[in-house]
Amino acid sequence: DAGITQSPRHKVTETGTPVTLRCHQTENHRYMYWYRQDPGHGLRLIHYSYGVKDTDKGEVSDGYSVSRSKTEDFLLTLESATSSQTSVYFCAISPGLAGGSAQTQYFGPGTRLLVL
Amino acid sequence: AQSVAQPEDQVNVAEGNPLTVKCTYSVSGNPYLFWYVQYPNRGLQFLLKYITGDNLVKGSYGFEAEFNKSQTSFHLKKPSALVSDSALYFCAVSQADRGSTLGRLYFGRGTQLTVWP
Numbered sequence: 766d767a768g769i770t771q772s773p774r775h776k777v778t779e780t781g782t783p784v785t786l787r788c789h790q791t792e793n794h795r796y797m798y799w800y801r802q803d804p805g806h807g808l809r810l811i812h813y814s815y816g817v818k819d820t821d822k823g824e825v826s827d828g829y830s831v832s833r834s835k836t837e838d839f840l841l842t843l844e845s846a847t848s849s850q851t852s853v854y855f856c857a858i859s860p861g862l863a864g865g866s867a868q869t870q871y872f873g874p875g876t877r878l879l880v881l
Numbered sequence: 882a883q884s885v886a887q888p889e890d891q892v893n894v895a896e897g898n899p900l901t902v903k904c905t906y907s908v909s910g911n912p913y914l915f916w917y918v919q920y921p922n923r924g925l926q927f928l929l930k931y932i933t934g935d936n937l938v939k940g941s942y943g944f945e946a947e948f949n950k951s952q953t954s955f956h957l958k959k960p961s962a963l964v965s966d967s968a969l970y971f972c973a974v975s976q977a978d979r980g981s982t983l984g985r986l987y988f989g990r991g992t993q994l995t996v997w998p
Contacts, residue, residue: 769924807885807971807988808925823985855924868913868975870986872924 768792769873771856777879784843786876788856790836796859797839798870799823799831801852808855814839846880853877883908885974887989894962894996902957902992904972913975914955915986916946918968925971931955942966962996969993 768791778784788797796815800808800823810823812831820831828850830842843850857870884907894900906912913932917925929940936948946957955972970993973986 805990807990808973808986809988810985813985857925869915869927869930871927872917874924875922 769856769858769871771854771873771876773876774874775877777881778846779881780847781845784846784878784880786841786843786854786878788839788841788873790839790856790858792858792860792871793836794858795836795861796870797833798857798859799829799839799841800855800857801825801850802855802875803852811841811854843878846878848880851878851880883974883976883985883987885972885987885989887970887972887992889992890990891993891995894994896964896996896998897961900959900962900966900994900996902970902972902994904955904957904989905953906955906972906974907953908974908976908987910976914946914948915973915975916940916944916955916957917971917973919971919991920968928957928970964996964998967994967996 770789772787798813799811802808809825811825811829812823814820814833832840854876856873859870886905888903915930916928918928919925928944929938929946931938931948939945944959946955948955969991971991972989975986
């Protein structure tokens with residue numbers, strides 16, 4: 766999976782608790798993304814990062830925050846987990862925009878989150 | 882707004898037969914187009930992409946896709962399906978023109994391909 770790890774791989778938590786998911790890359794890619802995958806919706810972008818401490822919102826960012834203090838790590842935090850956030854979360858990385866080929870995104874193995 | 886449609890939730894095909902997984906897109910400006918495959922309990926794997934040039938793009942595992950600008954389509958094809966091709970396939974689009982936001986990908990809902998022996 767292109768030098769991308771996600772932790773934890775599985776998590777069960779209770780409504781109202783904070784949860785942090787970690788994405789770690791060894792490719793030194795500049796861009797990192799968090800998606801969620803739900804049946805019937807494909808993948809939807811939550812947040813993305815275009816450099817250390819540079820982040821922005823995607824299309825489904827409510828209830829989520831992110832941080833990137835190092836090139837290799839991108840954290841996704843569910844501030845107060847809800848049942849609607851039960852999903853599979855994928856991290857992706859991309860080298861950057863220099864040249865068309867740079868826009869290929871490579872995905873991690875995913876984190877399966879269940880909020881009870 | 883950018884969007885991708887995969888009109889078929891499921892495609893079933895016999896092993897050895899040709900397969901097609903359909904994708905149409907909507908984007909302002911020129912598109913970058915991608916196909917990804919997802920096997921059970923795995924992340925998405927990149928198959929192929931169209932950036933510019935030849936409308937027929939060849940990718941991994943014998944897959945190819947044809948870009949058709951007039952029909953705004955990017956259908957995935959394989960001449961002879963294998964049982965091991967059974968998986969979930971996603972089409973995605975990104976806006977290629979300058980000023981596009983960080984190569985953001987917009988995904989279709991996915992098509993489950995089943996190849997039966």
